[in-house]
Amino acid sequence: METNDIENKEKKIAVVGIGGVGGYLAGMLARTYPHVTLVARGDRKTSIEEKGIVLHSEKDGEIVVHPERVVASAEELVQQDYIFICVKNYSLEEVCAQLQGAVTEETVIIPVMNGADTAERTRRYLGKGTVVDALIYIVAYANADYSITQEGDFADLRIGIMNPQETELRKVNQVSALLTNAGVDHKASDDIEREIWRKYILNCAYNVASAYYDNNIGELRSDPEKAQEYEQLVQEAYQVAVAKKVHVLPEHVDAIIHRFYYELADGATSSLQRDIRAGKRAETDTFSGYIVTEAERLGIEVPVSRRMYEGLRAKTL
Known part of the structure; x- marks a missing residue:
């Protein structure tokens, strides 16, 4: 066993939010590491x-794996080395307030959530520790019996920090080692x-168009007008990214549109939809409001x- 494995x-390790993404990561991490604590409430906790x-x-x-502890609130956590935050965006500020006692300057926090500014907000809310930016490509959801289903042959994380200092780069490498040992593709x-x-x-197209029309992907792409609107949503979000000096390229946009027409399953629906x-309370501002505000x-x-x-705001009032 290598030194990193032993350490x-x-x-x-804590996982906050045991839905599809958090449940998948919790299962993989708790299968490998003995000191995993999950934050879950009510019947899910039971x-x-x-x-x-x-x-x-x-x-x-x-x-099937039993974590070391399950607590009802992040306020009950002792100080942690790693914290994976997998909640909806509208809960992030509240969760970060509850995490204050669990976070030290040495703690690494990995928010694996939707949105473009999640890590930035986490840094602002916590004010300590090292926040590693992350995203995941996965199809996963919680079932009525609180089990977790992950579909398909991919569950792929990306991690990193923009322009990291040497100490921050070391933290990213530590998270990478942690995930590697747990068998999490990243x-x-x-x-x-x-x-x-x-x-x-x-997601600014996939979640927004599917939720606005309450259509699956097959229904959207079989309607020429809706398909054109889907492409326009992609282009509008791309223009915002370019204006923010994000290094996205036209070929990235082409790949997103190609995926819509040729790769996504006909029956695919979105979490927002x-x-x-x-x-339920929905992440409308995460997928749609942020782009409109930034634009x-x-x-x-x-x-x-x-x-x-x-239109989505009107649906959720």
């Missing part, structure tokens, strides 16, 4: 305490901002994004 076995994390993964197989990126925006631009349909600040016209944002 990591003694590290305290289920994990009684049955463990039950992960049905097409990629990694059937995993890559440490030297331009994590570009990676985040590549996914974010996709499912939340709005179920009457206005930068003097960019985004008519389709604006119209759909207003």
